[in-house]
Amino acid sequence: METSEPTPKTEAGPSNPRRSVDVAFAAPEGVPWRRIPTGLAWYLRLESVAVCLAAGAGGGVLALLWGLPMWALGVWLGLWLVAGVALWFLAGSSQRSWGYAEASAELYLSYGVLVRRLVVVPYGRMQVVDVTTNLLEQALGIATVRVRTAASAADTRVVGLPLSEAVQLRDRLAARSESFSTGL
Amino acid sequence: MLPPRPGQGAPPPPPPRPGDDVTTGVFRSHWMIVPVRVIAVTLVFVALVGPILSTFGHAWVLLMAVAVVFGALAYALPSWWYGTFGLREDHLVVHGGLFLRSSREIPLSRLQAVDVVRPLLTQVFGVAELRIELAGGDGSAIRLHYLPRELAERMRTAVLAHAAGLPGRSPDAPERPFYRLPFPLLLGALTFRVPILLAFILLLMLGTAFVVFLEAGVLGAVVPLALGLLRYYWGPLARYTDFYASLSPDGLRLRYGMFQRRMQTIPPGRVQAVRIVEPLLWRALGVARVEATMAGYAGARQGDSSDLLPVAPRSRAFTLVNEMFPGSEAAVVPLVVNRERLPSAAGVDEHLFVSVRGLFCRVTEIVPVERMQTLRLSAGPLARWRGRATVDVDTPPGPVAARAADRDAEEGRRFLNALAEYGRRARVPSAGTERWATRATMRAERGPAPSEDEKTEETPGDTPGEAL
Numbered sequence: 006m007e008t009s010e011p012t013p014k015t016e017a018g019p020s021n022p023r024r025s026v027d028v029a030f031a032a033p034e035g036v037p038w039r040r041i042p043t044g045l046a047w048y049l050r051l052e053s054v055a056v057c058l059a060a061g062a063g064g065g066v067l068a069l070l071w072g073l074p075m076w077a078l079g080v081w082l083g084l085w086l087v088a089g090v091a092l093w094f095l096a097g098s099s100q101r102s103w104g105y106a107e108a109s110a111e112l113y114l115s116y117g118v119l120v121r122r123l124v125v126v127p128y129g130r131m132q133v134v135d136v137t138t139n140l141l142e143q144a145l146g147i148a149t150v151r152v153r154t155a156a157s158a159a160d161t162r163v164v165g166l167p168l169s170e171a172v173q174l175r176d177r178l179a180a181r182s183e184s185f186s187t188g189l
Numbered sequence: 190m191l192p193p194r195p196g197q198g199a200p201p202p203p204p205p206r207p208g209d210d211v212t213t214g215v216f217r218s219h220w221m222i223v224p225v226r227v228i229a230v231t232l233v234f235v236a237l238v239g240p241i242l243s244t245f246g247h248a249w250v251l252l253m254a255v256a257v258v259f260g261a262l263a264y265a266l267p268s269w270w271y272g273t274f275g276l277r278e279d280h281l282v283v284h285g286g287l288f289l290r291s292s293r294e295i296p297l298s299r300l301q302a303v304d305v306v307r308p309l310l311t312q313v314f315g316v317a318e319l320r321i322e323l324a325g326g327d328g329s330a331i332r333l334h335y336l337p338r339e340l341a342e343r344m345r346t347a348v349l350a351h352a353a354g355l356p357g358r359s360p361d362a363p364e365r366p367f368y369r370l371p372f373p374l375l376l377g378a379l380t381f382r383v384p385i386l387l388a389f390i391l392l393l394m395l396g397t398a399f400v401v402f403l404e405a406g407v408l409g410a411v412v413p414l415a416l417g418l419l420r421y422y423w424g425p426l427a428r429y430t431d432f433y434a435s436l437s438p439d440g441l442r443l444r445y446g447m448f449q450r451r452m453q454t455i456p457p458g459r460v461q462a463v464r465i466v467e468p469l470l471w472r473a474l475g476v477a478r479v480e481a482t483m484a485g486y487a488g489a490r491q492g493d494s495s496d497l498l499p500v501a502p503r504s505r506a507f508t509l510v511n512e513m514f515p516g517s518e519a520a521v522v523p524l525v526v527n528r529e530r531l532p533s534a535a536g537v538d539e540h541l542f543v544s545v546r547g548l549f550c551r552v553t554e555i556v557p558v559e560r561m562q563t564l565r566l567s568a569g570p571l572a573r574w575r576g577r578a579t580v581d582v583d584t585p586p587g588p589v590a591a592r593a594a595d596r597d598a599e600e601g602r603r604f605l606n607a608l609a610e611y612g613r614r615a616r617v618p619s620a621g622t623e624r625w626a627t628r629a630t631m632r633a634e635r636g637p638a639p640s641e642d643e644k645t646e647e648t649p650g651d652t653p654g655e656a657l
Contacts, residue, residue, distance in 0.1 A: 023573065023574070029578055127609070127613070130561075156586070
């Protein structure tokens with residue numbers, strides 16, 4: 006900052022690092038992101054509220070049993086309240102961050118608020134495609150499509166799709182994984 | 190590139206002896222296993238229960254021991270008799286179990302690797318273990334224990350022939366020597382590593398302290414140190430003594446071991462990714478270690494079986510990588526250097542993704558583009574603020590985790606697009622690697638190798654190192 010020496014990295018490079026990240030995480034050419042409906046946001050909100058309630062209440066009961074001072078209990082409950090509120094408001098942006106695109110030979114996935122991710126899964130590499138719904142998802146009528154490859158590091162899934170759409174996506178992916186199959 | 194199998198299609202030059210034919214019939218372990226098991230069970234019984242029984246008199250011990258002998262025999266004999274295996278067409282059928290009968294039928298075209306292992310004790314009896322690795326993870330390996338050695342070798346040949354798509358009576362594929370590891374080099378390279386040298390120095394200092402002060406507490410520090418040396422120094426030393434690698438149309442063959450002789454066969458196309466590891470001091474010696482990810486070696490066996498070359502000159506290591514991924518040249522992949530923070534480099538061409546990282550221990554990771562499973566681009570909050578991103582190239586679980594860390598975000602995306610594009614193109618012609626001997630597509634349609642002048646210009650030993 007204090008040196009007058011020209012720093013070619015910042016001047017010659019892309020002017021705005023955030024913009025360059027947006028470019029880097031853009032949808033593949035010619036295939037726009039398909040976004041996830043708002044059901045996912047409600048799912049995330051309900052889930053985070055349930056977790057925060059359970060953690061806060063459980064910790065509170067323990068604090069009472071152990072006879073901790075009231076201010077500790079207050080801090081504990083306050084922390085979980087703050088966490089719950091933060092998660093409630095983050096759920097919307099989390100839902101908006103999700104997107105998938107079915108390109109000609111790969112499935113593109115984009116998600117993440119804090120850590121942004123872009124995952125590319127070639128259709129020929131898909132070993133298993135399955136649809137799962139837990140109780141809360143069933144109540145909201147949404148489902149998760151999970152794609153498994155031989156690499157265990159990547160957890161590739163499309164969450165929050167309406168059930169019928171999820172089933173269609175699974176069938177499409179399964180058919181393509183068959184026709185693009187190239188062994189292991 | 191692997192030479193075509195000479196005797197392919199034509200009848201094999203030496204007519205097989207009738208005993209050599211393992212493609213029909215039913216086989217079982219060596220009969221020696223029955224008395225060995227009975228004796229072992231009886232000895233354990235006498236050692237554990239004998240002292241208690243002897244208070245009632247020695248006759249009781251004898252009586253119970255005889256009962257145990259017959260009991261063990263009643264179990265070991267039928268379980269040996271019913272534990273059979275045999276080839277049916279190109280499937281291996283394995284029967285086993287006494288109370289819970291099991292029968293597995295294995296399509297041999299799916300096999301990932303075949304090992305013949307002879308631990309020290311079994312060498313005395315002339316028996317060996319045949320391990321057939323499949324791509325199903327930890328529980329999916331087929332282990333045929335205590336086979337007569339001849340049978341194990343012939344079975345290995347037949348299994349590989351079937352996997353290659355040839356009739357099972359084909360002779361063993363001819364091999365050409367690739368690399369023999371001289372023992373002084375193994376010993377020197379294993380010693381010449383920073384942690385090992387430090388441990389030895391520490392051990393010497395502790396020994397001196399013990400002698401001078403006669404303080405027994407010093408020994409408390411010696412024990413973990415000695416255990417560590419046993420694991421990381423003596424372990425590889427004993428395992429890789431007399432290491433010999435050769436190439437054949439059936440893939441790479443590795444033979445090694447001081448106490449436990451082992452012969453590994455890795456068919457072509459089974460290596461998912463490779464990494465070349467050069468610890469700090471090894472760079473001065475110009476040697477490297479080659480490790481590979483293979484789908485068959487899962488879980489605990491991964492660590493034992495992933496080394497393709499424990500110690501080899503750097504140029505030899507790169508030659509092996511080129512043999513593993515025919516039609517490509519790892520050393521001429523154009524690398525893009527990243528000078529932010531820790532130096533690293535990554536590059537992609539139409540066959541390979543190569544990444545070089547590590548300040549002290551340099552690790553070169555090489556993934557053929559048609560073998561990558563998923564691609565990931567990720568950017569945490571700090572990286573996003575700086576406009577950087579990381580590209581991960583996922584392969585099946587193993588030692589290799591190729592990534593281009595902390596690149597400029599748009600450059601990262603260009604890597605990702607290039608990888609996706611090259612992967613798409615590379616995957617189409619090479620449809621699977623099953624039955625490699627009978628399909629010409631694998632080698633013919635992989636595209637031409639890099640031009641000759643390029644190869645001669647850049648010696649394989651130097652190029653990636655120059656990038657750092």
